[in-house]
Amino acid sequence: MSHIVIVGAGECGARAAFALREKGFEGEITLIGAEPHLPYERPPLSKDGLAGAEPPKYVADAARYEEARITVLTSVTVEAIDRRRKAVRLADGRSIDYDRLLLATGARPRSLPGVSENAERIRMLRTHADALGIRGALAPGRKLAIVGGGFIGLELAATARKLGAEVVLIEGLPRVLCRGVPEEIATVVAERHRQEGVEIICGARIAELEAGDSGARVHFADGAPLHADLIVVGIGAVPNTELAEAAGILVENGIAVDETLRTSDPAIYAAGDCCSFPLSHYDGRRVRLEAWRNAQDQGTLAAANLMGAAEPVASVPWFWSDQYELTLQIAGLADGAATTVRRDLGDGAFILFHLDGEGRLIAASGIGPGNAVARDIRLAELLIAAGSRPDPEALSSPKTKLKTLLAA
Incomplete structure (x- = not known):
């Protein structure tokens, strides 16, 4: 029976572990984390989670891991990866063999x-x-x-x-x-x-x-x-690549993976904040994303590919932030935009659509109270994924429903 080991018990690692079971994997799953807690969500730590302080917002409780037959090791540090033996060595002297290994080691504050x-x-x-x-x-x-x-x-x-x-x-x-x-x-x-x-x-x-x-x-x-x-x-984050580097795995602004999240070692994958990957929507540009949804999406994708699916990264980058009553959302990457078009939504909310030199929509940035921009940012995300070249005048007019542009 095969064994998949996941190093890094955060959002990405936990999502990958559960997705393996959801996709029918019957082998052993071991999830290893250095913190004393079960995997929890980090975004609340700077928001409501900080205000409340206790307890963390757990991804799942202990019963769910037990039911899914996922072994979770907390307060455990992985000291090294032995690629030849296909094993990880723990700080307490133990060694755990793997058939496939996922590195979801995240990032640390700069x-x-x-x-x-x-x-x-x-x-x-x-x-x-x-x-x-x-x-x-x-x-x-x-x-x-x-x-x-x-x-x-x-x-x-x-x-x-x-x-x-x-x-x-x-x-x-x-x-x-x-x-x-x-x-x-x-x-x-x-x-x-x-x-x-x-x-x-x-x-x-x-x-x-x-x-x-x-x-x-x-x-x-x-x-x-x-x-x-x-x-x-709070001046940014640094990807945790030390394990990969020491094992001789290629690192390039994070653990370098291909479009399927596979590292330079075919038995080892990486996902989440720790890895850089080529993004097809941006002509294969290599990026590293520190975002909650990216951690979730790549955890699910990594699970499929650890089982042999070989599916490429297809999601559009998406970020959000809540501050007071305002919510900021961004879909895509605006670097290289040649034109920016503004769409006013009322009540102070607006969206900026960013198009490249060929008129292709590459990003959308919005801000407003509550969920004022959420629906249109989601539709913009779909337009970006489709490689759409919408009419700038249509984008700027609140009378134009973005759904019609998507249909076109």
């Missing part, structure tokens, strides 16, 4: 040079334990400094303000959400935060972060230091 990751007053947000450590500083009368104006930093700022903490957000680039979010939408987000009392400092050059017993300081290259009760660093 650190600032010279900053101790164990400083009580300087933290990062990736795990449930991180959220618990941050939660205590989110209260009236407390001051939080956030380094990084990406999704994590801004979501954390919104949550902190809801809980009454004073917030200063520091970004080294000229504006927040510089990577992958159009300036028009980033401006709306920044203004909404300012309305809530968040101080946003862009173009900042940080010389040092200092932690003490009673607080922390951000020292700038010029200007007076900023005092806070807690500093959270």
Whole structure:
């Protein structure tokens, strides 16, 4: 009977394990995670999950894993992959043989040079334990400094303000959400935060972060230091590729996989935040995505291909963020757009459609209260997948139903 081992007990690894059973795999499945928890969802950690702090939002409870005959090893670190023997070596000395191996090792927060990751007053947000450590500083009368104006930093700022903490957000680039979010939408987000009392400092050059017993300081290259009760660093993520590299597996901005998620070793696949893959919708461009839906989609796809399906990645990248009453959604990748068309939906909601030089829709970015943009972003996603070249005037007019463009 064959054995599939999954290293990485996050959203992607758990999804792959259950999908294997759903697709009829009858062999052994072992899911290995370094954290003490069963697999849980990470997006809530910067939103409602942080506000509540306990417990994590589990992908499934222990009974479901037992029912599906999935062995879950928690608090276990994989130290090495022995490709010749087809085995993984654990930190406790055990060795587990595999017939097929899935690496779903995820990513870790990018650190600032010279900053101790164990400083009580300087933290990062990736795990449930991180959220618990941050939660205590989110209260009236407390001051939080956030380094990084990406999704994590801004979501954390919104949550902190809801809980009454004073917030200063520091970004080294000229504006927040510089990577992958159009300036028009980033401006709306920044203004909404300012309305809530968040101080946003862009173009900042940080010389040092200092932690003490009673607080922390951000020292700038010029200007007076900023005092806070807690500093959270959220400046992006780094893929966890060390296991793959040490085993001689090809790495290229993540564990390099082909269109079926197979690595340079035919018995080993990789999926989720840790891997880079060619995207057919963008002429085979190699990308790495840190997104909840991508983790789910690739977990399911990896399961099929571990069983021999050889199905290519076909999903369109999709991202979302909730901040206050606003929801931001992006489908596709807008890099290389030659034309952008705006569609107003009312109540402050709008969508930007991004087309390449040949008129092909390559991305759509939207923002609005609640689910105001959700339906049209979903239809835009389908248009992108179909390689559509819609009429820009039709895209801009709210009177034109996107469904009709899809039918055409």
